[in-house]
Amino acid sequence: MTDPVPAGDAPSSTGVDPVLRWRAAADRVCDLVLAVAAETPALLEQHVPACPDWTARDLLSHMVGLATDVLDGDEPDDHNPGWTDRQVAQRRSRDVTELVAEWRAHADDLVAWMREHGSRPLNDVVIHEQDLRGALARPGARDTPELGVVRERMADRFAGKVADLPPIALVGPGWTWASAGSAEDAPTRLEADDFDLARALSSRRTEAQLRSWTVRGDVGPYLPALAGLGDLPATPLPE
Incomplete structure (x- = not known):
């Protein structure tokens, strides 16, 4: 990667x-x-x-x-x-x-x-x-202020790459974001843990994982932008 x-x-x-x-x-x-x-x-x-x-x-x-x-x-x-x-x-x-x-x-x-x-x-x-x-195999630091800052930065970067596509929403228990407009109105919606969404925005989640989180619409057109930091992993990362 x-x-x-x-x-x-x-x-x-x-x-x-x-x-x-x-x-x-x-x-x-x-x-x-x-x-x-x-x-x-x-x-x-x-x-x-x-x-x-x-x-x-x-x-x-x-x-x-x-x-x-x-x-x-x-x-x-x-x-x-x-x-x-x-x-x-x-x-x-x-x-x-x-x-x-x-x-x-x-x-x-x-x-x-x-x-x-x-x-x-x-x-x-x-x-x-x-x-x-x-x-x-030392998990930790999954809910730090710095991870929150980077998640927002990567989300802004992602938004720029999908500006020509219909809005997409990323929804977690504590963090909700949409590329445009309201998350409730976005035609494509992914729901996952806040940490997983941060890692997805950093190209650290598989296509299968992203598709499994898609509760509305089709994440397919957004996959190239989600691979912005490198190819998506072929298998889930051990996290």
Whole structure:
């Protein structure tokens, strides 16, 4: 699956500070991988179902490398595979402790950079935290303010891609959204858990899952837009 393309720095409608939430998410990922490295280090060499070309340590290398590259002014608009793979290759010999140390050493500078340029690095860490958690069988952080911010950003991005289609509604227990107009009036309606809808907007749910959530209309025409961050997985991710 391809790496997320950076989305615009949309302000949070709930008043959440996305820059501070980036720090919270990054700290949580650091704590997670250090705990796994201390307890079951072999897990970090397993491949990540959401990013099957990478192991968990490789994915961490990308997350760290993104921060370093952004600060160096090296961030292509498309986050292309050559750019992300280089981040991994450059850190192939580093262990988790070294990777975490690099990330933490750059955290303050990246926070300052985001204050000036926008908080799109939040999208990457939130999406990939869940990719890591699925690979490591360590679920968590499914209802955080930062996940809510990224879900809204991905929904706005999705809306732009389906603007020529009839409205579609995504409806969860606590979060409801429509690409246009009212969710009640949308001719196509999907109902699922709030977390699943966030992951669907990040191209992390299968076509079969999306179709199973469709309680009205046909999700088929919207599938290309839901695959905006890479091909939809062929089988459900272990989350």
